[in-house]
Amino acid sequence: MIRHDVIVLGAGLAGMRAAIEAKRAGVDVAIISKLHPTRSHSGAAEGGINAALGNATEDSPESHAYDTVKGSDYLGDQDAIEVMCREAPDDIYELEHMGAIFTRASDGKLAQRPFGAAGAPRTVYSADITGHVLIHVLYEQLIKYDIKVYEEFFATKVVVDEGRCAGVIAWDTQKGGLHAIEANHVILATGGVGRMYYGTTNAFACTGDGMSLAWNAGVPLKDMEFMQFHPTTLKSNGVLITEGCRGEGGYLRNKDGERFMVHDAPNAMELASRDVVSRAEWREIADGRGVDGCVMLDLTHLGWKKLKSRLPGSRELAMDYAGVDPIEQPIPVRPGAHYQMGGVDCDIWGETMVPGLWAAGEVACVSVHGANRLGGNSLMETIVFGRRAGQATAERVLEQGDTGARIEPAALADEDRRIAAILNNSEGERPGVLREELAKTMYDKAGVYRTGEALLECQEKVHDLRERAKTLSLDDHSSVFNTDLTTALELLSLLECADCLVTSAVARKESRGAHSRLDFTTRDDDYWLKHTLNWNDGGEVRLDYRPVTITKHQPLARSY
Amino acid sequence: MATIENAHFTTLKGAYDTETMEATVKVRRFNPETGKSRFDTFIVTIPVTATVLDALDAIKDTCDGTLSYRKSCRMSVCGSCGMRVDGGAALACKVPMRKFVEAGHTITVSPMGNLPVIKDLVVDMTPFWDKIRAIKPYLDTKNADTPAKEWRINPADTALIHKESLCILCGCCVSECISMESDPDFLGPAALAKAYRFVGDARDKDTRERLRDLSGAHGIWDCTRCYFCNQRCPKGVDPRDAIAKLGAESFKEGFTSDAGAKHAKVFVDSTFKGGYLRETELVPKTIGPANAIKDIPFALQLARAGKVPNPLSPHKAKDNDEVKRLWKLLEKEAKGQPRRATAVHPDAVQEG
Numbered sequence: 045m046i047r048h049d050v051i052v053l054g055a056g057l058a059g060m061r062a063a064i065e066a067k068r069a070g071v072d073v074a075i076i077s078k079l080h081p082t083r084s085h086s087g088a089a090e091g092g093i094n095a096a097l098g099n100a101t102e103d104s105p106e107s108h109a110y111d112t113v114k115g116s117d118y119l120g121d122q123d124a125i126e127v128m129c130r131e132a133p134d135d136i137y138e139l140e141h142m143g144a145i146f147t148r149a150s151d152g153k154l155a156q157r158p159f160g161a162a163g164a165p166r167t168v169y170s171a172d173i174t175g176h177v178l179i180h181v182l183y184e185q186l187i188k189y190d191i192k193v194y195e196e197f198f199a200t201k202v203v204v205d206e207g208r209c210a211g212v213i214a215w216d217t218q219k220g221g222l223h224a225i226e227a228n229h230v231i232l233a234t235g236g237v238g239r240m241y242y243g244t245t246n247a248f249a250c251t252g253d254g255m256s257l258a259w260n261a262g263v264p265l266k267d268m269e270f271m272q273f274h275p276t277t278l279k280s281n282g283v284l285i286t287e288g289c290r291g292e293g294g295y296l297r298n299k300d301g302e303r304f305m306v307h308d309a310p311n312a313m314e315l316a317s318r319d320v321v322s323r324a325e326w327r328e329i330a331d332g333r334g335v336d337g338c339v340m341l342d343l344t345h346l347g348w349k350k351l352k353s354r355l356p357g358s359r360e361l362a363m364d365y366a367g368v369d370p371i372e373q374p375i376p377v378r379p380g381a382h383y384q385m386g387g388v389d390c391d392i393w394g395e396t397m398v399p400g401l402w403a404a405g406e407v408a409c410v411s412v413h414g415a416n417r418l419g420g421n422s423l424m425e426t427i428v429f430g431r432r433a434g435q436a437t438a439e440r441v442l443e444q445g446d447t448g449a450r451i452e453p454a455a456l457a458d459e460d461r462r463i464a465a466i467l468n469n470s471e472g473e474r475p476g477v478l479r480e481e482l483a484k485t486m487y488d489k490a491g492v493y494r495t496g497e498a499l500l501e502c503q504e505k506v507h508d509l510r511e512r513a514k515t516l517s518l519d520d521h522s523s524v525f526n527t528d529l530t531t532a533l534e535l536l537s538l539l540e541c542a543d544c545l546v547t548s549a550v551a552r553k554e555s556r557g558a559h560s561r562l563d564f565t566t567r568d569d570d571y572w573l574k575h576t577l578n579w580n581d582g583g584e585v586r587l588d589y590r591p592v593t594i595t596k597h598q599p600l601a602r603s604y
Numbered sequence: 605m606a607t608i609e610n611a612h613f614t615t616l617k618g619a620y621d622t623e624t625m626e627a628t629v630k631v632r633r634f635n636p637e638t639g640k641s642r643f644d645t646f647i648v649t650i651p652v653t654a655t656v657l658d659a660l661d662a663i664k665d666t667c668d669g670t671l672s673y674r675k676s677c678r679m680s681v682c683g684s685c686g687m688r689v690d691g692g693a694a695l696a697c698k699v700p701m702r703k704f705v706e707a708g709h710t711i712t713v714s715p716m717g718n719l720p721v722i723k724d725l726v727v728d729m730t731p732f733w734d735k736i737r738a739i740k741p742y743l744d745t746k747n748a749d750t751p752a753k754e755w756r757i758n759p760a761d762t763a764l765i766h767k768e769s770l771c772i773l774c775g776c777c778v779s780e781c782i783s784m785e786s787d788p789d790f791l792g793p794a795a796l797a798k799a800y801r802f803v804g805d806a807r808d809k810d811t812r813e814r815l816r817d818l819s820g821a822h823g824i825w826d827c828t829r830c831y832f833c834n835q836r837c838p839k840g841v842d843p844r845d846a847i848a849k850l851g852a853e854s855f856k857e858g859f860t861s862d863a864g865a866k867h868a869k870v871f872v873d874s875t876f877k878g879g880y881l882r883e884t885e886l887v888p889k890t891i892g893p894a895n896a897i898k899d900i901p902f903a904l905q906l907a908r909a910g911k912v913p914n915p916l917s918p919h920k921a922k923d924n925d926e927v928k929r930l931w932k933l934l935e936k937e938a939k940g941q942p943r944r945a946t947a948v949h950p951d952a953v954q955e956g
Contacts, residue, residue: 080729082773083674083682097753140754143743143807145762145769152756152948170769176681177769184742218722243619247677280622280653283679330613337618361679364698365653378616476665484620493613519669524636525723528669562614565607 045451048074048192049441050434051212051227053199053254056084057175057423058405058430059233060182065434067189071441073434074192076199076214076225078249078530081183085235085247086405086426089175090286090357092157092167093427094420095132099149100156100165105129107163110597112421115161115317116385116414117557118573118599119267119592124392124410126595128421128428135427136168144181146170147354157354158291159419161317161604167420172286172357175423194225198530199253201459202230202261202401203451209261209400210449213459217530220523222460224451228444229400229437232258232388233430236406237541238271239479239534241381242487245277245284249534254407256537258388259544263396264577264588266409267386268541269548270558272417273492275321276341277380278366285341285358285377287419289370290314292354295342296325297374298333312604319416319558320604322379326492329378338376379492383422385413385558386545389577394433400447404433411575414592415557467529472515475532482509482535482542490546495562496553503546510539544578547585552576569599622651625705629659631671632714634721644668645710650701656713657685657696660725673725680838683774687725688714693779695838716779718788731788732775735795739818743802746809753950757806761945768801768846770839777833777843789822793833793843796824800846803853806945815854824850825864866890876931879921883913 050066052059055077066073077084096103108129113120140146140154147169149155159167170177186193196217203210203224211226234254238246259265275296276285290296296314298304308324309316325339343351348371351359355370362368362375387409394402394410405426412425482505489502513535520528554568555561577588630645648662657675664671674684678697685696693716704711719727777793784790791799799818802808818824824847833843851868854860860869867890874882887903888896906912913919921927 079676079682079684080733083676083684085677085682087772088677088679088681137751137753141743141745141750141807143802143805145765145805146754148757148759148762150759152758152953154754173681173770176772180769180771180773187737188742243616247679247682249676280651281655281658281678326616327610327613329617330610332617334617337616337621357681364680364700367653474665474669476661476669480665487619488615491614491616493610495611495614497611498614520672522637522670525672525726527664527672562607562610 045224045226047226048072049227050229050231050437051076051225052231052233053077053212053257054084054233054235054405054407055079055081055193056086056233056235056405057178057182057426059231060186061427061430062231062233062404062434063191064182064185064189065431066438067191069435069438069442071438074194076194076197076212078196078198078217078253080195081186081193082179084179085250086423087176087179088247088284089178089423090172090284091159091288091291092169092174092420093136093178093423094159094162094166094418095136095168095424096129096164096166097133097136097154097156097168099153103164103166105132108132108166111161111163112412112418113597114602115416115418117416117567117602118569118597119270119411119414119556119575121411121593122595122597123593124412127392128412128425131428132424135424135431139178139181139427142181142185144170145177157288158315160287160290160315160321161312161418162420167291169288171353172288172355178423197223198533199257200463200533202257203455204261204398205449205451207399208447208449209398210451213451213456215463215529217525220526222456222463224456226451228441228447228449229402231394231433231437232401232403232407233405234407236384237538238381238384240482240486240538240542240545241271242483243277243378243380244282245274245380245382251534252384252537252541253534254403255387256540258396258401258403259540259578259580261398261401262580263398263401264389264579265386265541265544266389266575266577267411267415267548268384268544268578269552269576270385270415271381271545272318272383272385272558273322273379274382275318275325275379276377277382278361279336279338279376279378280365282380283361283365284382285361285375286355287318289341289343289355289358292350293346295345296321297340297342298328299335300333304328304333304339309604316604317416317418319560322492323560325379335376338378340374341377342374343370344372344374381487383417385409385411385415385417392432393436394429395436400449402433402437404429415559466516466532467518467526468521469515470517472517473512475516475528475535478509478513478516479535479538482506482538486542490549493560493562494549496550499546499550503550506539506542506546510543513539543585547587548576548578551587573599622653624649625652625702627654627659627701627705628710629663630710630712631663631724632712633671633724634715636723643712652702654701655697656689656699656701656711659701660696660713672723681772683772686716686774686776686779688716688779693717693776693836695774695776698838716775718778718781718784719775729775732778732794735791736773736798739791739795739799740810740814741798741802743805743808744810745807748809749949751950755807755947756950756953757945757947761806764945765801765804767841768797768804771797771801771841772839774838776836776838780832780836782830782832783826783828787822787826790826791818791822793847796827796850797841797843797846800850803850804945806947811853811944812857815850815857816859818850819854819859819862819865823862824854825862825868863890876928878918879924879927880919882918884915884918
């Protein structure tokens with residue numbers, strides 16, 4: 045039996061940051077990840093990370109918090125938002141001291157660029173590969189602190205023993221076989237769930253595994269109806285073109301060349317918040333003013349110098365995956381599922397309702413993003429709340445020691461039977477077929493604009509898919525590097541998360557942030573200023589609600 | 605205003621419209637249970653915008669679910685899907701299929717080289733990661749007084765390590781490294797490029813120790829300068845250039861005792877003196893006179909074949925002064941370059 049004080053699931057920015065903090069506090073921590081750490085999807089983040097350093101113009105954590113609250117359409121918990129915005133600057137300085145290679149201003153300080161719905165240039169960045177730079181700097185620290193990583197281990201179950209988290213059961217992808225790995229505390233840091241949508245910026249690995257693990261361990265998922273659609277993604281494969289393109293002055297045009305944002309956000313124009321821009325684009329395309337299902341992101345006026353120095357990665361992506369050089373031609377883009385604002389319900393230290401089970405990063409819902417996340421806030425969230433979860437679990441270990449929760453042999457045997465049944469089955473449908481059906485259903489019926497009718501159809505389809513996924517046909521029944529098995533397990537996670545999303549969306553009869561209902565077009569603070577909770581009730585989604593924490597900012601009408 | 609009358613907004617027009625094509629892909633398979641390899645050929649229908657990775661996905665979803673390969677981001681940043689396409693390492697997600705299909709060419713996909721194969725296209729990256737670990741891949745400020753805010757670094761100084769900072773650790777360079785083929789312990793292009801990322805970092809204070817370690821056995825001087833790493837890197841890191849920079853930096857620190865370093869030095873000295881490489885000096889000055897004696901039989905063999913220039917009157921370029929002027933010009937220009945980046949403590953900066 046393997047045992048550690050703290051286990052972190054996932055090795056993206058939140059997971060690595062948590063593990064580093066716990067290790068520095070002197071506890072025995074290990075990471076379990078289905079990917080090698082640097083393969084994690086945090087590395088694909090492009091535009092930057094928000095902190096009110098005030099390097100470019102005057103700025104303050106209070107101003108950052110206000111923008112975030114407003115951006116969240118007042119659904120974000122203001123105590124959590126205050127924590128993030130207050131602690132962000134020191135976390136940035138620490139990343140810089142660890143070795144992060146950020147873009148510098150001429151005075152040698154960290155440069156800061158404007159981002160959507162931000163009152164000041166607040167986004168610290170490294171050209172347009174900020175996530176890449178950060179994932180590598182944290183991986184370097186992982187090596188420095190000699191933190192054990194169970195690489196390419198796929199966690200299949202969080203074990204709860206007499207109400208306490210006892211550890212996880214994980215499949216060793218490289219060699220095959222299930223392992224029980226006990227821990228006093230488990231931090232979920234497995235990232236998002238964008239792969240439930242057809243058009244998505246997310247990696248193949250973003251399948252909501254941690255959300256599903258928590259849901260099955262008895263923790264509710266929160267605010268799952270709020271899936272952020274990023275306005276600028278490529279049609280061919282959903283790849284993200286950073287908001288930094290618009291931050292650097294890029295325009296969005298329809299087929300007539302019109303900068304259509306003038307109708308939706310006459311002041312902020314292209315730099316309105318993401319929900320606003322995505323809706324405008326979707327409308328242009330739906331009303332026939334798009335070009336081949338896209339609108340045009342025009343960077344041609346920025347000049348090759350700026351494109352090469354500030355946005356080289358976006359240029360590379362546009363050339364590789366859209367076949368256009370943005371120096372000469374506009375890039376066809378459309379909204380794509382990008383970020384799950386909701387996730388595992390937890391407090392401002394990441395602790396969930398199941399003692400010993402924690403969450404940080406995109407898998408979690410603290411909630412700092414509410415109904416709509418601001419660009420540049422997700423990287424900051426991973427660092428601030430990853431660090432806090434690492435610190436809090438370490439303190440708990442140092443105070444309490446062994447919690448006594450154990451993974452009984454029977455629990456491992458049960459899980460072994462469940463996995464073996466999936467592994468050995470050749471009846472039913474292929475996981476890939478169901479995954480594509482799910483992704484198209486979600487993109488068509490629970491996308492940027494929603495109606496009660498479409499959502500109900502979507503829900504019915506998701507239930508049908510969950511039923512059909514009970515028997516999946518695998519071609520590969522072997523144990524070594526069986527990606528047919530992991531694909532099947534990922535599909536099960538996606539389906540549970542999709543059920544939570546659509547069930548919450550059917551119920552929420554208002555329009556707020558990323559949840560935009562054509563049959564309930566206004567925000568209803570009297571009734572709906574509350575978080576949705578999705579409980580697992582014998583495999584079915586049961587809804588519940590909880591009030592939003594408001595400290596300083598009373599809800600106001602939101603315009604940009 | 606969006607209302608229920610606009611219900612057509614829910615589904616995006618033309619969301620899935622895409623032209624398709626039929627592609628043929630030959631894949632090298634390896635079954636770890638039987639230990640046997642074979643080639644399989646698949647025909648799949650894929651969008652015209654599909655990459656090699658998309659073609660593999662189509663094979664896995666519709667032809668053979670046992671096919672194994674790594675993938676994640678599909679946007680050339682995570683580094684998972686390094687493999688050989690027609691014999692050369694590449695990221696499968698970065699190579700478009702269309703050009704092959706239009707040329708009627710069947711591509712062959714096989715695992716990366718220089719790393720043990722686990723299954724099909726999946727290689728064991730352990731030796732790769734061990735070498736990354738071996739170069740102490742993290743910033744060491746030697747307990748410098750950590751500032752409350754950021755170190756101040758001139759943008760031009762951060763640019764010194766820009767290319768190396770693009771590395772995604774995919775292993776494509778290592779796959780093609782011919783030095784590693786003959787010496788599996790060679791640190792290799794990825795680890796050395798990573799090493800330069802710290803040597804060139806203004807904040808790192810471990811430069812001398814790093815260069816000392818890197819200029820020893822299996823280090824900088826084991827590179828044969830074949831440039832396959834530069835050619836195959838999907839991110840423009842140019843690892844060979846980083847190795848050259850490490851060589852220059854280690855010379856500055858006086859680490860010239862490795863045979864490889866001496867070898868490089870003979871090239872420079874000899875061309876300076878005579879405008880040509882003096883082959884007869886090369887061997888004794890690289891491996892030492894005592895070891896050179898052992899090679900006399902080989903030298904005689906070469907001489908019999910007319911391959912040895914007269915050691916008593918070394919050949920000299922006609923206008924050797926021009927060579928010297930060129931040499932001095934290069935040296936002068938090199939002095940104008942920032943040799944080492946500097947980071948300034950914010951407290952030491954006079955705000956003005």
